[in-house]
Amino acid sequence: MTAIATALAGIVFGIALAAPPGPMNAIIAEESVVRGWNAGFRAGLGAMLADVVFFVLALAGVVAVIDRYPAVRPVLYLVGGLLMLYFAVGAVEEARAATSFTDGSRGASKGFRKTFALSLTNPYQIGFWLTVGVGLLEAGTLDVLSYVPGAGGALEGALIVQTGSPSLLLGFFGGIAVWIVAYPAALVAAGRRVDAFAPTVAALSAAVLAGFGLLFLAVGTLRFV
Secondary structure, X not given: OXXXXXXXXXXXXXXXHHOOOOHHHHHHHHHHHHHOHHHHHHHHHHHHHHHHXXXXXXXXXXXXXXXXXXXXXXXXXXXXXXXXXXXXXXXHHHHHHOOOOOOOOOOOOOHHHHHHHHHHOOHHHHXXXXXXXXXXXXXXXXEHHHHOOOOXXXXXXXXXXXXXXXXXXXXXXXXXXXXXXXXXXXXXXXXXXXXXXXXXXXXXXXXXXXXXHHHHHHHXXXXXX
């Protein structure tokens, strides 16, 4: 039962990590409504592959090296911010060109390369693998419900998760996989029903990318000062 609970906890954790709004989901959304489910799924795969790369590097202890060089993070913020602004310009062009949902005939998809490049230069993603990710890899147990405010004592021992176990890690990446399959599918379903959905989502994606790009540039600049 502990292995099953650990796997389910990993799935929930993976979905919770992948689902929040941000530059990766903005690109997935843009690709899905402009070029169809396949393009959106490939964009999601780019972000997921970056997590696999960070997982392997964390396992080998390489990711921790970044923490020893404070100047690396500001550079990552600046590079990531510039990439987001560049991709935001492309999203604006997509929003202008898209008049309705398309089945994938509107040009070649670059979503995989976009999300992969952004993920590899994303300080927040690197920070996750330097902190929480390391905790996932270390062998041990975590009494999840014991931390619930006001009810932790009564729920203690009800949900034990084994950190560092294959079940948790498989569940974690399985949760991300569920998101990159279901999220584009939901967007495509909506796009087929509402003609204005594609240009609206592309415009929102551009706004999200531009906003995060400016934020990353500001943070990177401040850290250099």
